[in-house]
Amino acid sequence: MAEVRTTQRHGKNNGKKVSSRWREAFIEALARTSNVTKAAKEAGIEPGQAYRERREKPQFYQRWQDALCEGYDHLELEVLRRLREGDFVTDDGNKYDFASALRVLAAHRDSVAKVRAQRSNTSVADIRASIDRKVDEIRQRVAAREQARSEPH
Structure with missing residues (x-):
């Protein structure tokens, strides 16, 4: 215990x-x-x-950063999964909030880029550019899904 x-x-x-x-x-x-x-x-x-x-505590700070990166990855994958599978409803029956998910991804992209760059010894600019491309791709998918759902069949 x-x-x-x-x-x-x-x-x-x-x-x-x-x-x-x-x-x-x-x-x-x-x-x-x-x-x-x-x-x-x-x-x-x-x-x-x-x-x-x-x-x-620097060690705790590092673990915190690693946890945020992991959470960021989980959110990114969750958004992509929902878009690919057409899963727009949460377990409790509400509409999945893609806009909030994208805001969170955008808000944390700099810190995630920094941690990833430190891990891989790559420049922050390169990592950020990669993240920006992914976030833009997700935004485009969300917009396309929303437009397709709003058009008359």
């Missing part, structure tokens, strides 16, 4: 018990969701605690 301690630092978490293994849970959730607030909630911490850890 995971060790549990009360977080005293900076008076956060209001004395709630926090697993000393929160970092693993946070990184896993961040990779899955690309959302710091959701990842912090799943890890049982306040987002501020994760941000402090990121600022103070």
